[in-house]
Amino acid sequence: MSTARTPFIAGNWKMNLDHLQSIAFVQKLAWTLRDAKLDTKAVEVAVFPPFTDLRSVQTLVGSDDLPIAFGGQDLSRFDSGAYTGEISGAFLKGLDCRYVLIGHSERREYHGETDADCAEKVAAAIRHGLIPVLCVGETAEDLERHGASAIPVKQLREALGPVQRGQELVVAYEPVWAIGSGQPATPQQAQDVAVTLRGELAELLGDETGAATRILYGGSVKSSNIASFMREPDIDGALVGGASLQLDEFASIVQFQKHVVL
């Protein structure tokens, strides 16, 4: 198994923390991780704040050279023009975003995003030099009807149509039933889906890209369960919602290596 994938711990803030709160949070996070002597080469940390926070986060991270990446929670499939309320990937790139979330289940549920929309957004992200973090996952009903992997695999296949082999991307497996429910998937369930998704990536984009792509687990991740997910060979990190808003909890998740009992 490839060990070249740098673990990636990302906080999806969803619609929480305004621009002032974002500055305080990111500053304190950086201090906490520095005091804990986090090896920033051994784990990549990222936050996904609301759009209105990004300029503040960029200024702070840039001026203090903090080892924290950031990205948008969504982007427009268009580049510019008469699309009221939309945010171009060009604007995100201009604010030094490295990543962008695409196809989060809340976008799919509340904004009717389809796999075809996700494919267009993946293409837009790549056009603007952003690394897509494609979110896939099944509902409880899907799980009962089709098992755990069928829907995530379909979502992956349909959204990755425009992607060329060698493209850097991140896939986040987030079972909808595990998001915000306090009921995470078991590490084995998450590993089973992750290995299936990796197989699909290898088929779609070649073995090398399949082996290099980081696959995250998301859904009720906490400091008390992160180590059990990170122990799985095909899970390379976590996309954290609620727990990413609590500084000590998120800092502890980032330091998952300290929890690992071998």
Ligand SMILES: O=C(CO)COP(=O)(O)O
């Ligand atoms: O949706 C999520 C991250 O994108 C997961 O949310 P929770 O960690 O709150 O379950």
